[in-house]
Amino acid sequence: MAIPTGDIVATPDGRDLVITRSLGLPIEEVWARLTDPHLTSGWYGTWEGDAGAGNTIRVQMRFEEGEPWSSMRIDDCTPPIRLGLSSTDQIGLWRLEVTLLDVGAATELRLVQHLTSEYQLAEIPQIGPGWEYYADMFVAACTHTERPDFADYYPSMSGYYQQRAS
Numbered sequence: 001m002a003i004p005t006g007d008i009v010a011t012p013d014g015r016d017l018v019i020t021r022s023l024g025l026p027i028e029e030v031w032a033r034l035t036d037p038h039l040t041s042g043w044y045g046t047w048e049g050d051a052g053a054g055n056t057i058r059v060q061m062r063f064e065e066g067e068p069w070s071s072m073r074i075d076d077c078t079p080p081i082r083l084g085l086s087s088t089d090q091i092g093l094w095r096l097e098v099t100l101l102d103v104g105a106a107t108e109l110r111l112v113q114h115l116t117s118e119y120q121l122a123e124i125p126q127i128g129p130g131w132e133y134y135a136d137m138f139v140a141a142c143t144h145t146e147r148p149d150f151a152d153y154y155p156s157m158s159g160y161y162q163q164r165a166s
Contacts, residue, residue: 002136002148004157006128008115008164015121015165017113017128019135023142027102030109031080033142034098043141044134053077063137063150092117111135121165128161129154 006019023030033039037047041062049057053074060069075095076084084097095114100107111131115121133153140147 001156002132002152004128004132004160006132006161006164008124008161011114013114015115017115017124017131019111019131021109021111021135021139022103022106023109023139024106025142027080027100027107030100030107030142033138034083034100034109035077035079039141043137043147047072051077063134091119094120109135109138124165125158125162126154128164129157132157 006017009016009018033043035051040046045060045062045067047057047059049055051057051074053076056071056073058069059072060067070087070089072085072087074084075086076082076097080100082097082099084095086096087094093116095116097112097114099110099112101110111134113120113127113131115124120127130153133148133150136148136153139145
């Protein structure tokens with residue numbers, strides 16, 4: 001069973017879901033795993049389009065039922081430290097941000113989902129475990145270790161995230 005590590009943090013604009021991981025790898029290697037479409041396929045899904053802030057790419061969520069495609073706007077791309085993405089669907093706006101910090105012998109990854117609606121906050125018992133899973137999928141891809149099983153994240157982490165959102 002995976003252990004939840006994320007938190008819900010109050011911000012001037014609302015709340016953020018924040019999940020961090022530490023990888024014993026150089027920041028450039030972690031950045032490549034985060035942004036290269038051939039490498040992202042091992043933990044999230046591939047993407048196509050022109051990289052760069054202001055551009056829209058198509059992303060395939062390889063580990064979701066039906067492996068759906070969606071459009072994502074690149075809001076910020078500052079190699080090798082920050083990637084900001086947003087997407088709009090029938091539920092509303094989804095804003096994600098990943099920052100990397102070189103801490104010497106390791107790179108710290110900080111994944112943030114800006115909770116932009118009451119719906120997202122209400123869905124945090126499902127959203128939180130999902131991002132924990134993807135964060136650990138990323139670590140597994142970077143370290144060439146076994147991929148986690150989503151059943152170890154959901155529904156067992158739901159109560160933890162429900163408490164954090166209250």
